[in-house]
Amino acid sequence: MNAATTSYLARARTDADDCLIEADEPLAGLQLRCGGTLPGKIAIPELLALVRKTRKYGLRLARMVHAIDGDELIKAWVEISPHAEGAVTGADSAGQGGCTIHLANWQTSPLPGDDQELAASRQLEIDRAIAELTSRLDPRQHVLTVESTAPDLAELVQRMRSGMGRPWTDFVVFPGNSHEQPMHWRLLDGAECIIEGSERKWKAVLVPLGQPEAGSAGFELYLVAQTPFIAGTGPRLARGEPVLGNSLGSELSPVLRQPIARIIANAETIRSKLAGPLAQEYSDYAADIASAGQHLLALIDDLSDLEVVESAGFSTAPDRIDVADVAQRAAGILGVRAQERGIELILPTLDAPLGAIAEFRRVLQVLLxxxxxxxxxxxxxxxxxxxxAKIGSTVHITVADEGAGLSPDQQIAVFEKFERLGRSGDGGSGLGLYISRRIARAMGGDLTVESSPGEGARFTLEIPGEIPGAE
Structure with a gap:
């Protein structure tokens, strides 16, 4: 197939700077609608990348390119030929060093809608990332635990900790709402609320726990600010207050966390095209920004956790938990990430709850x-x-993978501080397993690994089991 014998829909020419010198419809119109000019730099990302390759390597290339045109997806088959040195003369000399583009096929279709369940999972991940208060609630929405590092939520944290066992709605105000609280969780999920001591507006996010009835095992509550915290405003805690601590890391964490989390949220919005159609190349750029932000946020969280677990008074708040439920929660949080990598998560199938005595939040942190x-x-x-599984007086939760496995030396080193086994570029801090083992031992258990090179690894969290009939 060549230009002399094939009937093409359109033809275009570029110069040595990858600018469109001339173009027929419909390519000319798409160039303008993508924000380009004619003549001007190619504004269609995939076409620009293909032209650059053709010019750089001097090879004739043909393939399908994609572009977003308003609410339509464009698929076009293009054949691009480089101009040979000295082959273009006279009136065509402006094209020397450029390429000739032949458009052989042009298809339009509506943009595919984002899967609603996947979009909801992404939004929940964003809310979790930028939440400035986390609380565990029982099935009646009564407060069991509360954690926050936001300076302007210090008073709220103190009130909630003093009022454990009361509904969380007793501690916030819902503007314009006169209904008896707490309302059904679905009506409160996403509700705007006002918090005494904070000048910011907040959104409540409720995540039901338990199967098959949503909320039968309680709820996770996240408070998400609608505006970032500005240093120097609002009340500050007295030195020595345990909510924030008095170390440099604890002071920096809330200051850095919020702007980074906002970057992640905005990048995720762009990546998922929730704000409108976007060329795939720029969506990929946004994904890179979100990924880098998540790595940085994870490092900040790890450093903050490191400070906590290495403190002399570190302890956990043991409670009766169902480890199968915790495993389900961890898999639910990471389900989208596994799906993106094509990895199948196989969960435990227990006919009855498997009870243990440990802090729910800390067990979830280790499993994540x-x-x-x-x-x-x-x-x-x-x-x-x-x-x-329950083995003797302990409960074992094992996470087994089919990866490269670990040598005996690596199995020892993997729990050391800042140890990443020579890996680079994966965004890890080398603190996760070190922190997880410290947490496991603080709960009266342990974290161990069994592995062989080429046979994957089995990490096992051991925690005290619930004693039948114990009150």
Missing amino acids: NLVGNAIRYSPQGSRVRIEC
Whole structure:
């Protein structure tokens, strides 16, 4: 097939700077609608990349390119030929060093809508990332635990900790709402609220726990600010206050966390095209920005956690938990990440709850680290299995992957501080497993690994089991 014998829809020419010198319709119109000019730099990202390759390597290339035109997806088959040196003369000399583009096919279709469940999962991940208060609630929405590092939420944290066992709605104000509280969780999820001591507006995010009835095992509550905290405004805690601590890391964490989380949220909005159609190349750029922000935020969280677990008075708040429910929650949080890598998460199938005595939030934190590592370091298309069992007086939660495995020396080193086993570019801090083992031992358990090179790894969290009939 060549230009002399093939009937083409349109033809275009570029120069040595990858500018469109001339173009027929419909390519000319798309160039203008993508923000370009004619003549001017190619404004269609995939076409620009293909022209650059053709010019750089001097090869004739043909393939399908994609572009977004308003609310339509364009698919076009293009054939691009480089201009040979000295082949263009006279009136065509402006095209020397450029390319000739032949358009052989042009298809339009409506932009595919984002899967609603996937979009909801992404939004929940964003809310979790930027939440400035986290609380665990029982099935009646009564407060069980509360954590926050936001300076202007210090008073709220103190009130909630003093009022454990009361509905969380007793501690906030819902403007214009006179209904008896707490209302059904679906009506409160996403509700705007006002908090005494904070000048910012807040949104409540409620995540139901338990199956099959949503909320049967309680709720996770996240308070998300609608505006970032500005240093120097609002009340500050007295030195020595345990909510924030008095170390440099604890002071910097809330200051850095909020702007980074906002960057992640905005990048995710761009990546998922929630704000409108966008060329795939720029969506990929936004994904890179979000990924880099998440890595930085994870590092900040790790450094903050490191400070906590290495403090002399570090302890956990043991409670009766169902480890299968915690495993389900961890898999739900990381399900989108596993899906993106084509990794299947296999969850425990227990006929009855498997009780343990440990702090729910800390067990979830350890499992998120173990499952997240398994997803990150496992080959695409493999499986990650979560298993739960009671052995003697302890409960074991094992995360098994099908990755490269660890040598005996690596199995020892992997729990050391800042140890990443020579990995680079994956965004890890080398603190996750060190922190997780410290947490496990603080709960009266341990974190161990079994592995062989080429046979994957099995990380097992051991925690005290619930004693039958104990009150």
